[in-house]
Amino acid sequence: MKIGPYQLANQLFVAPMAGVTDRPFRQLCKKLGAGYAVSEMIASNALLWKSEKTQRRANHQGEFKPIAVQIAGADPAMMADAAKLNVDNGAQIIDINMGCPAKKVCNVAAGSALLRDEPLVQQIIEAVVQAVGVGPNAVPVTLKIRTGWDRENKNALAVAKLAEQSGISMLTVHGRTRADLYHGAAEYETIQAVKSSVRIPVVANGDITTPEKAAQVLKLTGADAIMIGRAAQGRPWIFREIAHYLVTGDTLPTPEIDEIQNIMNEHLLDHYAFYGEYTGLRTARKHIGWYCKGLRNSHHFRQRMNTADDCKTQLQMVNDFFDEMKSHSDRLLFLEAA
Secondary structure, three states: OEEOOEEOOOOEEEOOOOOOOOHHHHHHHHHOOOOEEEEEEEEOOHHHOOOHHHHHHOOOOOOOOOOEEEEEOOOHHHHHHHHHHHHHOOOOEEEEEEOOOOHHHHOOOOHHHHHHOHHHHHHHHHHHHHHHOOOOOOOOEEEEEEOEEEOOEEOHHHHHHHHHHOOOOEEEEEOOOOOOOOOOOOOHHHHHHHHHHOOOOEEEEOOOOOHHHHHHHHHHHOOOEEEEOHHHOOOOOHHHHHHHHHHHOOOOOOOOHHHHHHHHHHHHHHHHHHHOHHHHHHHHHHHHHHHHOOOOOHHHHHHHHOOOOOHHHHHHHHHHHHHHHHHOHHHOOOOOOO
8 A cells, every 4th residue: 555655554544533643642553553644633724833732733753654644724725835834844645634524623614514615625635736746845645535514415426536636645535424423334335436436545434443344344345445543542452453354364362451551551651751741641531541441440440530630640540440450350351331
């Protein structure tokens, strides 16, 4: 699998997720088997470029290559400027967000709201491609979309053809409309139709939660790769599991509690170092909650853990909880009541 000149390790991608796919998480997923990861969405508004959040999202120090940055906005010129800025800061691939269903993004006519305006879609793509995707130092430009605005207005095929004609190097399709948000089941038949209609690589996204489902989606859609988002939260080893299954047809055993604890410790220490004490303590809570989800008494533990007022205490509480789980290994397989 290649994007422009970049040969990827495999066909397993980490989806860009706001507040989740920061540099520590991307690095961890790549270590555990992901072949490619896209950064959190960076706004095209120049007024936000020097904000702490944007500066942190644009931080790729020591990151495994290729470095892919997702940009979002609705103004072609601003999107072109954002692409150039990120390339100047080390981005090797620019991804355009036309798939995010969040209200705060769609309310400013960005993300999946753009699918309602195909001429504007074309203007944005052409502006970004002309800014960074042509010439001797061309940077591949990719695009992420949904199947349409709503079930009555599905235009993924039209947008895919337009994207290919405008110079997009790879297209990712989330198998839901904007109106669907994350409800219902992903519709893979639209992704298959898109794949059949264009020559550029197509990536399937949506509801890929197990190695078996990954293999099924690849077969159903004919996609060149799959992108995994929510299923990797608290379970970054899913990439290793899928990679093994696709090659061997065998399912890897669930990680032992010791390994999960070690992975989580590595993640949290990197997370604290990246964000600092104040922000690191607070933003780590969701990751800890995901790692502990399903373990016995994890709900009560999370309530206690949220009272920690420094990273050292938080980390100690997490490890104490996992040590307690190991001391009662016969109970580890019991899940919380749904």
